[in-house]
Amino acid sequence: MTSKINLSFLGTSAQIPTSKRNHTAMLLQYNEENILVDCGEGTQRQFRKARLNPNKVTRILITHWHGDHVFGLPGILSTLSLSDYNKTLYIYGPKGTKEFIRELLKMFNFKRNYEIKVEDVSGKFFETKDFYLEAKAMKHGIPTNAYCFVEKSKMRIDKAKLKKSGLPFGPLLSKIKDGKDVSYGGEKFKAKDLLYGQAGKKVCFVLDTLDNENIVGFAKDSDLLISESSFSSDDKIKAKEHLHLTAEQAGKIAKKAKVKKLILTHVSQRYEKDLKSFLKDAKKEFKNVEIAEDLKEIELK
Numbered sequence: 001m002t003s004k005i006n007l008s009f010l011g012t013s014a015q016i017p018t019s020k021r022n023h024t025a026m027l028l029q030y031n032e033e034n035i036l037v038d039c040g041e042g043t044q045r046q047f048r049k050a051r052l053n054p055n056k057v058t059r060i061l062i063t064h065w066h067g068d069h070v071f072g073l074p075g076i077l078s079t080l081s082l083s084d085y086n087k088t089l090y091i092y093g094p095k096g097t098k099e100f101i102r103e104l105l106k107m108f109n110f111k112r113n114y115e116i117k118v119e120d121v122s123g124k125f126f127e128t129k130d131f132y133l134e135a136k137a138m139k140h141g142i143p144t145n146a147y148c149f150v151e152k153s154k155m156r157i158d159k160a161k162l163k164k165s166g167l168p169f170g171p172l173l174s175k176i177k178d179g180k181d182v183s184y185g186g187e188k189f190k191a192k193d194l195l196y197g198q199a200g201k202k203v204c205f206v207l208d209t210l211d212n213e214n215i216v217g218f219a220k221d222s223d224l225l226i227s228e229s230s231f232s233s234d235d236k237i238k239a240k241e242h243l244h245l246t247a248e249q250a251g252k253i254a255k256k257a258k259v260k261k262l263i264l265t266h267v268s269q270r271y272e273k274d275l276k277s278f279l280k281d282a283k284k285e286f287k288n289v290e291i292a293e294d295l296k297e298i299e300l301k
Contacts, residue, residue: 003130005030005151005201005300007224010046011038012292014230014268015068021294022046023068024207024266026226027057028149030131036060037147037205043072044079050295055083059126061133062093063207064144065100074108081112088115092135094143095120121145131200136218138209140243146209146218151200155179161194201300204259207266210243211253219257223300226292227253228266232281235270247278251285265292 006029013021023040027047034056036043047054054076063069080089091101101118119125122145126133131151138144157177167173167189172182176191183189204222206215208230219225231239233248245253247264254262264282271278275291282289 003031003151003301005149005203007203007226007298007300008050008052009265009292009294009296010043010050010052011040012265012267012294013040013068014228014266015066016269017042017068018269018272020272021267021269023071025072026205026265027052028203030149030151033058033131035133035149038063038069038207039072039076040068041071044076046294050297054079055085057089058087059090059092059133061135061145061147061205062091062097063138063146063205064094064140064142065096066140066142066208069207074104077105077112077116078108078110080114081110085114088117090126091116091118092121092125092133093118094122094135094137094145096143134218136214138206138214139212140208140210144207144209146204146206146215148202148204148218148222150202153200154198155195156198158194158196165189165194167194203300206245206250206253208243209245210240211245211249215253216256219253219259222257222259224261224263224298225254225257225259226263226265229264229278229282230266230268232271232278247281248285251282251289254282254286254289260288262286262289263292263298264289267291 008027010025011022022042024038025043026037028035097120098118121135124134134148135145179191181190202222203224204219206227227250229247229250230244231246233246239246
């Protein structure tokens with residue numbers, strides 16, 4: 001059975017929220033994993049509005065320690081305790097994250113009945129048989145990470161070839177799937193003749209950064225690139241001053257990285273009344289692009 005990647009946008013605003021956009025937060029769901037990327041102010045309320053359960057969160061990825069990306073952390077950590085959260089919560093972030101979490105837990109001294117494990121990360125930092133997570137340093141004035149969720153390629157059984165072979169469904173198929181040849185009815189069946197490779201999906205999150213040499217290689221061949229785009233190209237000087245990307249730059253990155261789809265997020269309130277022009281700014285460079293909206297869901301399978 002093919003695993004699905006579900007992505008929910010819980011917050012899509014820049015530094016100042018609007019009536020339509022909450023502070024940054026995204027939830028990626030895959031099998032038993034519920035991975036929260038950033039946790040801006042009001043995130044746990046967005047969980048409720050999206051009919052998602054924060055008690056299912058398994059990991060939190062912090063891109064950087066600016067308030068609009070982390071002010072929701074104390075609240076959600078406290079709520080998990082009140083909700084009898086019974087897992088180990090893993091929190092990952094750029095350099096300094098372990099120290100920040102330690103100080104946060106001192107400051108908000110709530111009764112906690114679950115374990116929190118924190119890591120400062122770079123490169124590949126978590127891996128299972130099905131996927132891995134990796135981080136790459138960005139440029140935003142303070143330690144900042146971009147993240148990629150990478151599903152591993154899988155070998156699938158070609159049902160048409162299986163039917164033609166005469167090999168019955170049953171325990172032998174698990175050996176075939178593991179790449180092992182099997183014998184049945186006096187005949188040998190080669191795994192390579194019954195299998196085909198299915199490429200895994202890649203989702204990349206690039207939040208709050210100046211355009212830099214690390215982005216294109218990191219996001220290369222992503223099925224989905226979620227990129228901050230705090231400014232339009234008309235305000236490119238402001239973007240550079242504030243160490244952010246423009247929508248046009250995000251489009252150029254998507255084109256160079258050969259991603260399949262680009263979603264713009266971290267949208268400044270200044271463009272809310274003319275999002276068509278803002279979108280057009282990115283489409284000058286990359287056609288398959290859209291602007292994220294709070295509570296929107298995307299499924300990759």
